[in-house]
Amino acid sequence: MSLTAPAPAAATQPIPITAEYDVIVCGGGTAGLPAAVAAARTGARVAIVERYGFLGGNAAYSIMPCWHGLGEHHCGLLTQFAKRVEDFGAGPSPLKEGDHIEPEAIKILFEMMADEQKVHLYLHHFITGVVMDGPRVAGVITESKSGRRAFGGKCFVDASGDGDLCFHAGAQFNLGAEGKTQGMSLRFRIGYIHFDDFADWAEKQAAELNLGRLVRGVRDGGGKAWGKAFYFDSRLDRLFTQFRGRYPDLPEDTYFNCSSIRPNELSINTTRVYDLDGTNADDLTKAEIALRKQAWAVWRFLKENVPGFKDSAITETACQAGVRESRTIIGDYVLTTEDGAKNREFPDSVQTCRVHFDSHDKQKYDRGGNKGFVDVPYGIFLPKGLDAVLTAGRCTSCDHLMNSGFRRMENAFESGEVAGTAAALAAQKQQTARSLAVAELKEILRRNGFKTSQADTKV
Numbered sequence: 218m219s220l221t222a223p224a225p226a227a228a229t230q231p232i233p234i235t236a237e238y239d240v241i242v243c244g245g246g247t248a249g250l251p252a253a254v255a256a257a258r259t260g261a262r263v264a265i266v267e268r269y270g271f272l273g274g275n276a277a278y279s280i281m282p283c284w285h286g287l288g289e290h291h292c293g294l295l296t297q298f299a300k301r302v303e304d305f306g307a308g309p310s311p312l313k314e315g316d317h318i319e320p321e322a323i324k325i326l327f328e329m330m331a332d333e334q335k336v337h338l339y340l341h342h343f344i345t346g347v348v349m350d351g352p353r354v355a356g357v358i359t360e361s362k363s364g365r366r367a368f369g370g371k372c373f374v375d376a377s378g379d380g381d382l383c384f385h386a387g388a389q390f391n392l393g394a395e396g397k398t399q400g401m402s403l404r405f406r407i408g409y410i411h412f413d414d415f416a417d418w419a420e421k422q423a424a425e426l427n428l429g430r431l432v433r434g435v436r437d438g439g440g441k442a443w444g445k446a447f448y449f450d451s452r453l454d455r456l457f458t459q460f461r462g463r464y465p466d467l468p469e470d471t472y473f474n475c476s477s478i479r480p481n482e483l484s485i486n487t488t489r490v491y492d493l494d495g496t497n498a499d500d501l502t503k504a505e506i507a508l509r510k511q512a513w514a515v516w517r518f519l520k521e522n523v524p525g526f527k528d529s530a531i532t533e534t535a536c537q538a539g540v541r542e543s544r545t546i547i548g549d550y551v552l553t554t555e556d557g558a559k560n561r562e563f564p565d566s567v568q569t570c571r572v573h574f575d576s577h578d579k580q581k582y583d584r585g586g587n588k589g590f591v592d593v594p595y596g597i598f599l600p601k602g603l604d605a606v607l608t609a610g611r612c613t614s615c616d617h618l619m620n621s622g623f624r625r626m627e628n629a630f631e632s633g634e635v636a637g638t639a640a641a642l643a644a645q646k647q648q649t650a651r652s653l654a655v656a657e658l659k660e661i662l663r664r665n666g667f668k669t670s671q672a673d674t675k676v
């Protein structure tokens with residue numbers, strides 16, 4: 218017997234417009250918050266539509282403490298954010314490249330920044346569709362405890378990470394390199410660690426486990442007091458092979474990177490699944506189950522075999538599998554690995570992006586690049602064939618390896634400032650984002666202390 222579900226009553230009813238805005242930002246994460254703040258600062262009435270009950274996106278829900286770029290390079294709203302982190306006591310002061318900040322604080326800091334600009338928040342709203350007017354996105358449709366809703370806007374920013382809004386609007390997209398995306402990871406915290414015992418043991422281990430930074434961090438007081446944050450990128454995972462018989466769920470093809478921010482605690486990045494699609498709910502279900510098993514296997518391995526962990530406990534696992542890569546929406550321009558490798562400059566550049574790849578592919582962890590910068594042309598923010606929508610953050614138009622760099626926090630955040638400013642300008646001028654004068658956009662961004670090209674950084 219085959220059953221088909223009847224269409225829900227609401228599906229056959231017109232959906233009332235709950236509210237209308239100049240700019241609607243879809244997703245309140247690393248790129249979405251600056252997009253909303255930048256749009257509001259430019260004079261737009263702005264709303265963020267976010268599926269979770271808090272802002273912060275991956276940085277918050279993946280317990281992701283490492284904000285690359287909060288050092289010498291950052292500009293515009295990212296500089297303001299770094300200052301807030303310092304003032305709030307959520308990270309070291311001054312923040313330097315590679316420093317780590319407390320992920321829980323991102324939620325409140327993002328809320329404060331949105332509130333100051335009178336950005337309206339629609340939390341617990343999952344975007345499931347769009348309202349189209351020809352090629353123009355005219356509204357988004359959400360599902361929530363309040364049922365199905367529609368929100369109208371003059372211009373939209375898709376900062377959903379996965380490009381959900383553009384996908385619903387029919388945009389073309391790539392999914393990794395020939396359908397293979399970077400591995401997903403579930404970060405987790407282990408608390409109640411005796412760091413001295415851990416470091417005493419680590420000192421005696423083979424050099425190939427790369428535990429030197431752990432030892433130095435602990436000897437410097439790390440792991441014992443607030444403000445004594447440290448990071449180590451080890452190869453403790455090399456021990457997994459010999460222990461997999463006892464702990465079959467230990468991850469494969471991975472590494473073992475940790476941050477210590479809270480006393481006696483480590484935030485760990487080592488679980489890994491590959492060949493699953495972060496935009497497929499069945500794959501996501503498989504990922505959650507496999508990754509959580511891996512996290513508990515890693516903890517058991519540490520507790521039962523590594524000094525320092527005998528009293529430890531898992532204090533938190535991330536609230537969802539961390540998706541490093543999914544849809545990248547094809548824009549008027551696709552930023553390529555070659556552009557990065559050649560540190561290309563573009564006349565219509567609106568942002569700079571550090572050329573530091575970070576691609577967690579199954580066979581190869583690529584951390585290449587030249588550590589210089591590439592100009593970011595405005596065309597990568599404009600989804601091909603669509604009007605009244607820009608992308609920001611991870612789903613923006615780059616090829617696979619270039620995206621592995623663009624998705625990093627500093628670049629994702631800065632892309633939000635660009636997209637939000639452009640969206641507000643388009644709404645104000647009643648123009649398409651595509652037809653904006655890039656020179657005017659650059660001028661507004663520069664006035665706000667933003668570096669729109671490599672040429673700007675040399676001024």
Ligand SMILES: Cc1cc2nc3c(=O)[nH]c(=O)nc-3n(C[C@H](O)[C@H](O)[C@H](O)COP(=O)(O)OP(=O)(O)OC[C@H]3O[C@@H](n4cnc5c(N)ncnc54)[C@H](O)[C@@H]3O)c2cc1C
Pocket residue numbers: 243244245246247248249266267268269272273274275276279281283284285342343344345376377378379381401402403404486538539540541609610611612624625626627629
């Ligand atoms: C495990 C892991 C470790 C990482 N480590 C680092 C690191 O050490 N350093 C670094 O710089 N970068 C790191 N990254 C990358 C970086 O965190 C992300 O690429 C970056 O946060 C992406 O920002 P974003 O705004 O595009 O997406 P996100 O921050 O994910 O924000 C997207 C927002 O949209 C919301 N959303 C999604 N779909 C919908 C929908 N349909 N309706 C409504 N809301 C929706 C989400 O809830 C979220 O709030 C890591 C990523 C992962 C997964």
